[in-house]
Amino acid sequence: MVSPARKIYLDGPRPDIRVPMREISLTNGSSVVLYDTSGPYTDPAYTPDLSRGLPRLREAWRCAGGGTQLARARRGEITPEMEFVAVREGVTAEFVRDELAAGRAVLPANVNHPESEPMIIGRNFLVKINANIGNSAVSSSIEEEVEKMRWATRWGADTIMDLSTGSRIHETREWILRNSPVPVGTVPIYQALEKVRGRPEALTWEVFRDTVIEQCEQGVDYMTVHAGVRLAYVPLTARRKTGIVSRGGSILAAWCLAHHEENFIYTRFRELCEIFASYDVTFSLGDGLRPGSIHDANDEAQMAELRTLGELTHVAWEYDCQVMVEGPGHVPMNKIKENVDLQMELCSEAPFYTLGPLTTDIAPGYDHITSAIGAAMIGWYGTAMLCYVTPKEHLGLPDRDDVKAGVIAYKIAAHAADLAKGHPGAQAWDDALSDARFEFRWEDQFNLSLDPETARSFHDETLPAAPAKTAHFCSMCGPHFCSMKITQDVRAYAEKNGMAADEALTAGMREKSKEFAERGGRVYLPLADG
Amino acid sequence: MVSPARKIYLDGPRPDIRVPMREISLTNGSSVVLYDTSGPYTDPAYTPDLSRGLPRLREAWRCAGGGTQLARARRGEITPEMEFVAVREGVTAEFVRDELAAGRAVLPANVNHPESEPMIIGRNFLVKINANIGNSAVSSSIEEEVEKMRWATRWGADTIMDLSTGSRIHETREWILRNSPVPVGTVPIYQALEKVRGRPEALTWEVFRDTVIEQCEQGVDYMTVHAGVRLAYVPLTARRKTGIVSRGGSILAAWCLAHHEENFIYTRFRELCEIFASYDVTFSLGDGLRPGSIHDANDEAQMAELRTLGELTHVAWEYDCQVMVEGPGHVPMNKIKENVDLQMELCSEAPFYTLGPLTTDIAPGYDHITSAIGAAMIGWYGTAMLCYVTPKEHLGLPDRDDVKAGVIAYKIAAHAADLAKGHPGAQAWDDALSDARFEFRWEDQFNLSLDPETARSFHDETLPAAPAKTAHFCSMCGPHFCSMKITQDVRAYAEKNGMAADEALTAGMREKSKEFAERGGRVYLPLADG
Numbered sequence A, B: 001m002v003s004p005a006r007k008i009y010l011d012g013p014r015p016d017i018r019v020p021m022r023e024i025s026l027t028n029g030s031s032v033v034l035y036d037t038s039g040p041y042t043d044p045a046y047t048p049d050l051s052r053g054l055p056r057l058r059e060a061w062r063c064a065g066g067g068t069q070l071a072r073a074r075r076g077e078i079t080p081e082m083e084f085v086a087v088r089e090g091v092t093a094e095f096v097r098d099e100l101a102a103g104r105a106v107l108p109a110n111v112n113h114p115e116s117e118p119m120i121i122g123r124n125f126l127v128k129i130n131a132n133i134g135n136s137a138v139s140s141s142i143e144e145e146v147e148k149m150r151w152a153t154r155w156g157a158d159t160i161m162d163l164s165t166g167s168r169i170h171e172t173r174e175w176i177l178r179n180s181p182v183p184v185g186t187v188p189i190y191q192a193l194e195k196v197r198g199r200p201e202a203l204t205w206e207v208f209r210d211t212v213i214e215q216c217e218q219g220v221d222y223m224t225v226h227a228g229v230r231l232a233y234v235p236l237t238a239r240r241k242t243g244i245v246s247r248g249g250s251i252l253a254a255w256c257l258a259h260h261e262e263n264f265i266y267t268r269f270r271e272l273c274e275i276f277a278s279y280d281v282t283f284s285l286g287d288g289l290r291p292g293s294i295h296d297a298n299d300e301a302q303m304a305e306l307r308t309l310g311e312l313t314h315v316a317w318e319y320d321c322q323v324m325v326e327g328p329g330h331v332p333m334n335k336i337k338e339n340v341d342l343q344m345e346l347c348s349e350a351p352f353y354t355l356g357p358l359t360t361d362i363a364p365g366y367d368h369i370t371s372a373i374g375a376a377m378i379g380w381y382g383t384a385m386l387c388y389v390t391p392k393e394h395l396g397l398p399d400r401d402d403v404k405a406g407v408i409a410y411k412i413a414a415h416a417a418d419l420a421k422g423h424p425g426a427q428a429w430d431d432a433l434s435d436a437r438f439e440f441r442w443e444d445q446f447n448l449s450l451d452p453e454t455a456r457s458f459h460d461e462t463l464p465a466a467p468a469k470t471a472h473f474c475s476m477c478g479p480h481f482c483s484m485k486i487t488q489d490v491r492a493y494a495e496k497n498g499m500a501a502d503e504a505l506t507a508g509m510r511e512k513s514k515e516f517a518e519r520g521g522r523v524y525l526p527l528a529d530g
Helices: A069-074 A080-089 A093-101 A142-155 A169-179 A188-195 A205-218 A231-237 A247-259 A269-279 A300-318 A333-346 A367-381 A400-420 A426-438 A442-448 A452-462 A483-496 A503-518 B069-074 B080-089 B093-101 B142-155 B169-179 B188-195 B205-218 B231-237 B247-259 B269-279 B300-318 B333-346 B367-381 B400-420 B426-438 B442-448 B452-462 B483-496 B503-518
Strands: A005-011 A018-025 A031-035 A128-133 A159-162 A184-186 A222-225 A282-285 A323-327 A352-355 A385-387 B005-011 B018-025 B031-035 B128-133 B159-162 B184-186 B222-225 B282-285 B323-327 B352-355 B385-387
Touching: A005 A080, A018 A080, A018 A442, A031 A426, A069 A080, A069 A093, A080 A093, A128 A142, A128 A400, A142 A159, A142 A169, A142 A400, A159 A169, A169 A184, A169 A188, A169 A205, A184 A188, A188 A205, A188 A222, A188 A247, A205 A269, A231 A247, A231 A300, A269 A300, A282 A300, A300 A323, A300 A333, A323 A333, A333 A352, A333 A367, A333 B367, A333 B400, A352 A367, A367 A385, A367 A400, A367 B333, A367 B367, A367 B400, A385 A400, A400 A426, A400 B333, A400 B367, A426 A442, A442 A452, B005 B080, B018 B080, B031 B426, B069 B080, B069 B093, B080 B093, B128 B142, B128 B400, B142 B159, B142 B169, B142 B400, B159 B169, B169 B184, B169 B188, B169 B205, B184 B188, B188 B205, B188 B222, B188 B247, B205 B269, B231 B247, B231 B300, B269 B300, B282 B300, B300 B323, B300 B333, B323 B333, B333 B352, B333 B367, B352 B367, B367 B385, B367 B400, B385 B400, B400 B426, B426 B442, B442 B452
Parallel strands: A128 A159, A128 A385, A159 A184, A184 A222, A222 A282, A282 A323, A323 A352, A352 A385, B128 B159, B128 B385, B159 B184, B184 B222, B222 B282, B282 B323, B323 B352, B352 B385
Antiparallel strands: A005 A018, A018 A031, B005 B018, B018 B031
16 A cells, blocks of 8 residues: 655745655545654655765855854844744744744754754744653664664654763764754763763863864754752752752752852853854753652752743843753642743743653653653643653663654644644644544544554554445444444434524524523423424 | 562451552551552452452441432431541541532442442542443453453552443443442443444333343442433534544434434433432433544533533432533643533532543544543543543554553543642652652662553663662663762762751852842852852
8 A cells, every 4th residue: 555644845935945744645635734853764765874964955054144043033034944944834934033033932953963954942833842862871872873863753853862971972973963854952061971981070161161062063953051050059959859860960060069169051151152152052951950759849949940041041142042941850730830931931931841741750661641741731831842751761761662652642742732722733633633533534544643553553453354444333332333423324314404504493402402491401391392 | 579569458447447558668668558449359368259259348338228328428427438438538537428418529339339349539539540441342252351340450440431332231241340349330321222233213211221220230330321412412513523422422312313302311310310319329421422522622512511411410419319420522731621610610519520631633542641631630620530541542442451551541640630639648659759769769669650560671671680779870871870879979968068957058058149149140250159
């Protein structure tokens, strides 16, 4: 059977802007076009060669005048990246530019990562998701990580973060960057720590700065820096249940205490801004003091750091640096909104980028679910990008299956948030699938789902026969009876009797039932012929 | 290794009230006691014999005076079932009685189901979950269904519903009832439909009534009746995307249209109340017109039926019948709260029992997740019981693995709701697990989790060696570095330097960081020695 999913390209305002989409052809002749993060790999016309890397799409767009996407937006300029994103999101390029200029959105695009397809992160656009990959001292290879990146973007990851530790960090990142169609983020302090053989107290501004420059040169699009972990806030974590759970946060806390000095990323922040601005690397201001348990949610340490991140957001903006702000963590549902509201206020609407949050601590092995609950809610409340959590969270490094499980759970959360926010167009996808479901177009229902293979295989477990794919019943009710079939009969009957078609009669029946309620709706009273 | 999970019994106020709990012994000498729905099967002293059924725990409690739990609560009586539930929930028996008397909670306990362990459903108690099982014309056997019931309760299902269709419905239900330690619910119209060979128009009040009496005699604890599907509301569904997706709802809609008469369950509702009252069967007023897609959420048909369910709640209360009201369905996050608020108002706080809701339609194969999001939220807003959804929803009948996946996802949703509601004691579980996590007590972390086997196996995939279970690192960071370990160093350091211990100094440092902010927190200004 020919695949109903097809890679297509929407034309931009100029010939070199072709925006990738996934078109699903339906059996009723119509089709649905979906946002596509999978890159050239899903284009049959493209032959992958990991050693050569992806086409350098954005190379020709380099701006002689220089300046970050934010600087250029502030100048009123519309860049090719903005044009690309406008087509991708179905909005005007002016709207993209204005959201970027206001700092309400970021377009992570390191000048040295021309392979990436432009995308935008901001609460007035589709909610995005990030997938973390990366090897550690105890597991995984470069090949595996590159494959995880391709796998994650195939299922819908909008960005990926390479959190590699241990050896070969530089090489691993190089392979990922050259082959990644989405922006790549990192946490440079991890590599800096490796350079001082894992001893936080041995870190220096110079080692950190040089590591940042090394990564800027390679093309990392955004970097998490824990500039808000200030010496004065560390004692606020001492009585927590789970202390400091952010690796970057704990590294810097350890350094601050070892030297009894202020965090060097905080004191040298303006120098960092100059470096980031020269490559257009986007800041992801890390929440090194995020809560690691329900008990520690929204505590003083977390909020003190958030206030500092707000201060640093404005400093970064002085340098035309693009800024996202990271958020928790582990937060019970009743404390989630407070996080978004405070972040918007303190960080002047810079995009919020949250991990989960996990809404309970009791389900290790299922934290893609405990956190998808919090992620969907926080996305609805205004978070621009959701960092996925896999079933292996707290237990181990995600393998290929875990990466898929995490991405799917987060695509669900992000889309549920788009629906709740009333994002124009978000519901068309749900409507198309619901129509297919109601009309028993099984193949269309499978092909429109986030994971067609899984949907099809689950159906086939009970009704494998091909005819069943068109049968007007499903295994829940069996052939003798099906609610959907009855509903179709009801609709036919209603229409035959003009009950639905004839608004007047429909209104008349409503009138009757209203009278009814007025007469106290006594249950023994039979309804007069309506 | 001896299992750290042990079945224990809490003593009630009288010798024949022994309330089952699950005690988890921790390696640090402490223990955590958790609510346990698994019944005698997890008691090593009990030898199961499915052909004989479970011990008839409640037989001795039969009340000569008769009357439902609601009638007796209204009389100010405290029944053994209320005593049992009070111990189980950690509240006073008077509180249980008063919540029942107010109709804010139900205690489903058919006098003919003495095998069930008393439990309560109400928003001022722990949020409960229901697992649907049952065979259909195209799949599954009685043995499988009984095993699914035991499996579902082992993982935490508070009630189960037998939704069997096709042949041998009576026999399947008999085996489930005699062996179920939790209340059992049904949808009697399903069996009534089988009796008229699947032809809705052939249904009569008499066939339905006799089926209800047959099930009351067997011991069904609560029944879903779609009394709110009124003739006048049917046309309101004709323009929906997915029409009527409730099987019971569509059966009755078909009957109403075929005869062009009012729903006989609505017109004969008072007779039904007399029958339910005589066995203390709890009403679950079905939402036959619930939305089957995001598009149809909170529409006129749904709300018209809800108003009728409110009317019927008061009718049932006249007869001392216990009442729950069922809710949707498919609802985007932004429309969930409205459902709860309206239900509480229109149904005078009768417990709300919702299916999901699913927060998007695009993920068949993952609807345990799309719905866990909505379930957690609606539970927080005040829903008393959540009807699980398995990964097979819309695709097929759940097998054993699907049942477990659905139950775990819903235990997560229910517990997240308990946390958000600030239920006393809910957080102790999270705190115990977080302490174990922070202190690297891996075995305790596994044993305290909702699914210890899965948590342990995920950990072992990357760090199988037994020593790793006590190692002060995990596979995420590797042996050279671990944020939790560093946090412990930070804490030790902080305490050594009196930073955390010495409130005065801590305050002093806060003061300093405050001054800082006041001085504009210029980033070049180094912090004076604090």
